[in-house]
Amino acid sequence: MQALFQGKADALREIAQVLDAAEIRHLTIPVPGGWEPRAWLAVASTDAQRAIAAHQRHLDEIITRQGLPVRDIVADFNAEETQCPACLAKWKTAGTTRCPDCGLKFG
Ligand SMILES: [Zn+2]
Known part of the structure; x- marks a missing residue:
């Protein structure tokens, strides 16, 4: 496993949906302590590159949708x-x- 992202639970939920759509299995691990729910999101090491690429594509799509040039x-x-x-x-x-x-x- 490789932990790729750490952040607020809401933000990670969105990344998890992107990975679901790309059929990349993932695991979230709550980060103990803190005022707001945070978590790690991890994927199999062999899927790490694919997961990062899927997330980057997702970000590019958001930027494109907002009319900003990539x-x-x-x-x-x-x-x-x-x-x-x-x-x-x-x-x-x-x-x-x-x-x-x-x-x-x-x-
Ligand atoms: Zn300039």
């Missing part, structure tokens, strides 16, 4: 030129810590 861009300051993950502008990295276009600050 982007997988990381500004690379080791490259000569990089792209802003917020506004997609491209600029030269030398001596910059902000996106010259939208002002997003890095570092």
